[in-house]
Amino acid sequence: MTADSSDVFLEFDRVQKSYDQQTLVVRNFNLSVARGEFVTLLGPSGSGKSTVLMMLAGFESLTSGDIRLQGRSIARTAPYDRDIGMVFQNYALFPHMSIAENLAYPLKIRKQPKDEIARKVREYLELVELGNFGNRTPAQLSGGQRQRVALARALIFAPRLVLMDEPLGALDKKLREQMQLEITRLHKQLGFTVIYVTHDQSEALTMSNRIAVFNAGVVQQCDAPETLYETPCNGFVADFIGENNFLPGELVALEGDVALVRISSGDVVRTRKADADKVGMRCNVSVRPEKLFLMPSDHPFDTTFSARFANKLYVGDFIRYFFALPDGTELVVKVLNDLAAPDYAEGQEVTLAAATRDCSAFAPHRPQEAD
Numbered sequence: 001m002t003a004d005s006s007d008v009f010l011e012f013d014r015v016q017k018s019y020d021q022q023t024l025v026v027r028n029f030n031l032s033v034a035r036g037e038f039v040t041l042l043g044p045s046g047s048g049k050s051t052v053l054m055m056l057a058g059f060e061s062l063t064s065g066d067i068r069l070q071g072r073s074i075a076r077t078a079p080y081d082r083d084i085g086m087v088f089q090n091y092a093l094f095p096h097m098s099i100a101e102n103l104a105y106p107l108k109i110r111k112q113p114k115d116e117i118a119r120k121v122r123e124y125l126e127l128v129e130l131g132n133f134g135n136r137t138p139a140q141l142s143g144g145q146r147q148r149v150a151l152a153r154a155l156i157f158a159p160r161l162v163l164m165d166e167p168l169g170a171l172d173k174k175l176r177e178q179m180q181l182e183i184t185r186l187h188k189q190l191g192f193t194v195i196y197v198t199h200d201q202s203e204a205l206t207m208s209n210r211i212a213v214f215n216a217g218v219v220q221q222c223d224a225p226e227t228l229y230e231t232p233c234n235g236f237v238a239d240f241i242g243e244n245n246f247l248p249g250e251l252v253a254l255e256g257d258v259a260l261v262r263i264s265s266g267d268v269v270r271t272r273k274a275d276a277d278k279v280g281m282r283c284n285v286s287v288r289p290e291k292l293f294l295m296p297s298d299h300p301f302d303t304t305f306s307a308r309f310a311n312k313l314y315v316g317d318f319i320r321y322f323f324a325l326p327d328g329t330e331l332v333v334k335v336l337n338d339l340a341a342p343d344y345a346e347g348q349e350v351t352l353a354a355a356t357r358d359c360s361a362f363a364p365h366r367p368q369e370a371d
């Protein structure tokens, strides 16, 4: 969506998919990807991410629309002619072959010369730090090592495009973080283009140049990680990425890009106008726990409101303060655990403050639309 038409590498053009000729599981999907970009499809389970990848790989047909790679439609190209590398969570290695033979396989079927294959296998084993493991079989490796072999096998024939569908889903947290760094390092070093699928928002935020957030087959927003986190376009994205408070209220006035919302405490809070844009409508003010401040008497905040203190939770380096609004809404404020962290009595009324740009006015989440 941001790529200039001159350097568009991969383009989804109004792509739609229905498996049963009734329900669209991917709707009007448009995305332009620049060469070398790392783009992640992020969304809850069943939102259509894998379906997009399957259509790109050629394992599923398009119901309508087109996919172009370097300007040419690939909608009717056979999977093995698309020059795409793939790593899936359960994309098994050949169990009866050694690791070196597994890596050699994509080169053999591309009929590369023997000495060239041997050289590349050595190079790619080193690249994923498995130089001494060429003679082992997959069963003799750990899960993380196997996944590194799968990665090397997807990259060894220097594909122009690499697809990864939840490739780290089966690994424990520590290995997953190691592999995230590994994939990021290889992407920087080798410069291939990646379409990555995950339902894990922190994985998406740390690895991607851009993230397309899916819900019920529809892209909600496609932007750089920081933009998604700081300026989500609707309540779904605000809720799905990071943590957020949602304070129900009524939109009472609009002043350019600022929406004024009356919440249940009676305060009118100034917010960034998002998809709630009509005076009189019900909406939610969303503000992240780390963007709310306590007792800001000496701070120039333009949005303040009062809430009653409920309790607090020590998390070590910070403290989570819980408050309640008159309508029962709970909210949380994340505060550094330093000398300034205040003490309150239960039920005490406290003024909370935030910058207008860190508060957004969102229409209530739309329920997932049926067709």
Ligand code: ADP
Pocket: 019, 025, 043, 044, 045, 046, 047, 048, 049, 050, 051, 052
């Ligand atoms: P995600 O990868 O985001 O979890 P999928 O693309 O796998 O989502 O699935 C999107 C929707 O399409 C789901 O409702 C799923 O049940 C349905 N679906 C996926 N694959 C098939 C299939 N081969 N046949 C019929 N329905 C499918």
Ligand code: MG
Pocket: 049, 050, 051
């Ligand atoms: Mg999936």
